[in-house]
Amino acid sequence: MITEFIQFSLTPILIGILAGISCAVPGNFLILKRQALIGDAISHVVLPGIVVAFIFTGVISTIPMLLGAAGAALVAVMLIEIIKRLGKIEPGAAMGVVFTGMFALGVLILEQTDTSKVHLDVEHALMGNLESLIWLKAQGWQSLFDLDVLKTLPDELFRIIFVCGFILFLTVIFWRWLKIVTFDEEYARTIGIHSSIINFSLVIITAIAAVAAFESVGSIIVIAMFICPPAAARLMTNKLGIQVIWSIVFAILAAIFGYIIAGYGPLWFGSENSVSAAGMIAVVSGIILLLTCMYGPCRESVGQKKD
Amino acid sequence: MNTFVQAMLFQAGYNVALVTVGAILLGIASGSAGTFLFLRKRALVSDAIAHATLPGVGVAFIIMIWLGGDGRSLLGLLFGSAITALIGLFLIEWIPRRTRLPEDAAIGSVLGVFFGAGIVLLTVIQTMSSGRQAGLESFLLGSTAGMLFQDAVVIAIGGFLSILGIWIARRPLTIVAFDKDYAISMGYDIRKIDLLMMGLVLGVTVIGMKLVGLILIVAMLIIPAVTARFWSNHTDEVVVIAGFLGGLSGYIGAVLSASAPSLPTGPIIVLIAIVLFALSLFLAPNSGVFSTFIKHRKTKSYIHRRQGLLTIAKGKDVVSSFTRKLLASEGLSGSDGLTDKGRKLVTKILIDENRWIAAKEIYPDKDMNIDYGIKPIEETLTKEELIKLDQYIKSHKFKSITYDY
Numbered sequence: 001m002i003t004e005f006i007q008f009s010l011t012p013i014l015i016g017i018l019a020g021i022s023c024a025v026p027g028n029f030l031i032l033k034r035q036a037l038i039g040d041a042i043s044h045v046v047l048p049g050i051v052v053a054f055i056f057t058g059v060i061s062t063i064p065m066l067l068g069a070a071g072a073a074l075v076a077v078m079l080i081e082i083i084k085r086l087g088k089i090e091p092g093a094a095m096g097v098v099f100t101g102m103f104a105l106g107v108l109i110l111e112q113t114d115t116s117k118v119h120l121d122v123e124h125a126l127m128g129n130l131e132s133l134i135w136l137k138a139q140g141w142q143s144l145f146d147l148d149v150l151k152t153l154p155d156e157l158f159r160i161i162f163v164c165g166f167i168l169f170l171t172v173i174f175w176r177w178l179k180i181v182t183f184d185e186e187y188a189r190t191i192g193i194h195s196s197i198i199n200f201s202l203v204i205i206t207a208i209a210a211v212a213a214f215e216s217v218g219s220i221i222v223i224a225m226f227i228c229p230p231a232a233a234r235l236m237t238n239k240l241g242i243q244v245i246w247s248i249v250f251a252i253l254a255a256i257f258g259y260i261i262a263g264y265g266p267l268w269f270g271s272e273n274s275v276s277a278a279g280m281i282a283v284v285s286g287i288i289l290l291l292t293c294m295y296g297p298c299r300e301s302v303g304q305k306k307d
Numbered sequence: 308m309n310t311f312v313q314a315m316l317f318q319a320g321y322n323v324a325l326v327t328v329g330a331i332l333l334g335i336a337s338g339s340a341g342t343f344l345f346l347r348k349r350a351l352v353s354d355a356i357a358h359a360t361l362p363g364v365g366v367a368f369i370i371m372i373w374l375g376g377d378g379r380s381l382l383g384l385l386f387g388s389a390i391t392a393l394i395g396l397f398l399i400e401w402i403p404r405r406t407r408l409p410e411d412a413a414i415g416s417v418l419g420v421f422f423g424a425g426i427v428l429l430t431v432i433q434t435m436s437s438g439r440q441a442g443l444e445s446f447l448l449g450s451t452a453g454m455l456f457q458d459a460v461v462i463a464i465g466g467f468l469s470i471l472g473i474w475i476a477r478r479p480l481t482i483v484a485f486d487k488d489y490a491i492s493m494g495y496d497i498r499k500i501d502l503l504m505m506g507l508v509l510g511v512t513v514i515g516m517k518l519v520g521l522i523l524i525v526a527m528l529i530i531p532a533v534t535a536r537f538w539s540n541h542t543d544e545v546v547v548i549a550g551f552l553g554g555l556s557g558y559i560g561a562v563l564s565a566s567a568p569s570l571p572t573g574p575i576i577v578l579i580a581i582v583l584f585a586l587s588l589f590l591a592p593n594s595g596v597f598s599t600f601i602k603h604r605k606t607k608s609y610i611h612r613r614q615g616l617l618t619i620a621k622g623k624d625v626v627s628s629f630t631r632k633l634l635a636s637e638g639l640s641g642s643d644g645l646t647d648k649g650r651k652l653v654t655k656i657l658i659d660e661n662r663w664i665a666a667k668e669i670y671p672d673k674d675m676n677i678d679y680g681i682k683p684i685e686e687t688l689t690k691e692e693l694i695k696l697d698q699y700i701k702s703h704k705f706k707s708i709t710y711d712y
Contacts, residue, residue: 031408031409031412034409034411035411036409036411036412036414036415037351037411037414037415039415040354040415040418040419044522083588086588086596086599087533087536087537087588087594088594089533089536090345090348090350092348092349092350092351092411093345093348093350093351093529093532093533094533095351096350096351096354096525096526096529096530096533097526097529097530097533097581097584100523100525100526100529100530100577101526101530101577101578101581101584103522103523103574104523104526104573104574104575104577104578104581105574105578105581107448107571107573107574108570108571108574108575108578111569111570111571111574112570126426126447127426220419220422220423220426221423223415223418223419223422224416224419224420224423225419226415226419227412227415227416227419228416228419228420231408231412231416234407234408234412235406235407235408262427266431271434273430273434274430275427275430275431276423276426276427276429276430278423278426279422279423279424279425279426279427279430280423280427281423282419282420282422282423282424282426283420283423283424283427285419285420286416286419286420286421286423286424289416289420293402293405293406293408296406298407299405299406299407300405300406300407301406301407
């Protein structure tokens with residue numbers, strides 16, 4: 001039982017948790033800056049980036065795919081900015097034009113390219129393949145201390161550990177700046193912080209998180225995790241630091257319960273097949289958000305009417 | 308290519324023709340409904356509505372199978388999708404009203420969570436009745452290949468009804484989109500009208516799902532509206548133009564997709580709309596990038612020419628090299644000062660300059676500094692005002708500037 005759990009469930013849960021944290025932490029700042037939908041836009045444009053990278057290299061390998069996706073995210077952010085300025089169009093609509101257009105282009109190129117030999121299709125991009133990231137060599141808890149067996153862990157795990165660590169590191173290092181820019185850009189400028197640099201870095205970090213999480217868990221989790229855990233956390237506290245910690249807690253809870261319900265839930269109802277773990281993690285994060293909307297201690301804004 | 312021409316002329320079979328008509332009607336409906344959404348600055352609400360349709364499709368399929376039906380009845384699936392989309396819409400409205408979360412957070416969370424739930428249901432269905440491949444994935448990206456006759460009829464009728472609905476509701480929708488406060492003073496209930504608008508958007512979304520797919524239907528609501536905005540500043544015109552552009556994208560997209568059945572319909576229609584958008588962004592006569600650029604150049608030259616000539620007339624040196632080059636290239640000044648052509652122009656400019664100075668004196672209430680030196684004064688004042696101005700200049704109260712040049 002334990003061996004089976006470690007072989008089949010431990011890595012996906014860990015990857016789900018780390019991907020969730022990687023998205024939820026930058027999500028806190030996006031929500032406070034009213035840019036929550038940037039995460040949504042970026043997770044859509046990741047697809048064309050990956051497709052173009054595949055066409056250039058002809059193989060599905062991580063580094064070109066990550067570069068392609070990050071490039072596409074950059075292109076998207078620049079296009080949104082250009083369309084906003086040139087056409088004097090409101091940000092939401094500019095975003096809508098860019099990400100749907102790029103996504104449509106990605107789908108079309110994908111359909112035109114021969115990808116029969118590789119595992120690359122739209123559904124995979126949406127749902128990810130969390131369930132297939134297994135650790136067959138594991139024999140039990142002792143395998144966690146066996147270097148040779150640890151080496152056989154899926155590469156996705158190492159990459160997401162790296163990205164998650166990188167994002168947490170940056171958040172801690174630039175904490176003060178992030179906080180000031182998020183709450184008061186004017187003040188930030190007067191004390192000499194270049195808020196545009198911080199804002200741009202935040203977008204890049206968002207793109208990195210989206211791409212890294214996307215690779216293993218698909219874009220559904222990415223969209224949900226950028227918004228649901230930080231939004232729920234926002235209703236729990238008035239302090240930014242505590243909010244970020246709450247968002248991490250919620251992301252972890254969503255990943256664990258989502259995976260377990262998806263994997264074992266159907267068994268309790270007598271069905272033999274599991275359901276999409278990525279989808280279920282998103283659903284659990286939504287349930288958490290709903291609960292905080294109803295019972296969160298800081299759910300109301302100051303002076304809001306109670307009805 | 309042959310099929311392409313045939314499809315264009317509605318000759319490639321009854322089904323293709325019907326799908327094409329459906330795509331045109333849907334394009335018109337989404338383009339015009341999307342305009343109201345865009346003008347109310349709520350474009351991305353439609354993205355969440357669209358994603359929230361997916362669980363409804365799954366639930367409807369499961370219920371229909373459970374009741375012993377086929378499960379693939381398009382009407383039933385669309386009905387189910389409308390129910391969950393309504394729940395999503397309610398949550399988007401409820402979250403910012405009840406909590407301190409802003410609307411964009413509500414949009415994003417509804418979008419992600421409902422879509423996740425939809426995917427969960429799709430995996431349930433995939434394992435449920437292995438023999439009956441439901442093909443519900445086609446709702447993600449849209450597909451006209453192998454569409455049943457009655458499905459095409461549903462889409463065509465639905466598109467027609469949406470257009471009818473928009474036409475009936477066009478007055479209140481336009482007024483609210485154009486000026487909310489004015490609409491309130493006219494006695495309109497903004498919340499109800501917004502709800503009506505959302506209802507229409509929801510209808511378009513649900514009908515468009517089979518054709519364009521739920522991930523991309525939002526593009527059909529946003530892109531034609533944004534494109535139309537480049538061609539007109541009048542709300543009613545924007546609605547009509549957006550409807551036309553949407554219909555055109557739908558038509559070309561459906562025809563292309565009929566001649567190349569392996570291509571998903573949704574992305575093609577969206578890319579046609581994007582091409583129309585890009586063309587308008589650059590080429591639109593008043594607010595396009597090129598015309599803005601040319602206008603900017605013209606204004607810049609006007610200012611430099613005017614200031615440069617006045618400086619020379621005063622007997623001073625022109626410092627800016629841009630101005631010197633401009634004057635030389637237009638033959639207004641040479642190495643030994645002003646040319647004849649230049650002198651003639653200075654005479655004209657001095658009249659303008661004196662008029663501006665006089666205008667500042669007799670119209671102190673108007674902010675004359677906005678266009679001073681940037682436009683000829685004839686473009687700022689009315690004819691009557693100009694006559695009054697010239698009378699003032701001729702009187703003894705005003706001292707005109709004169710230079711010796």
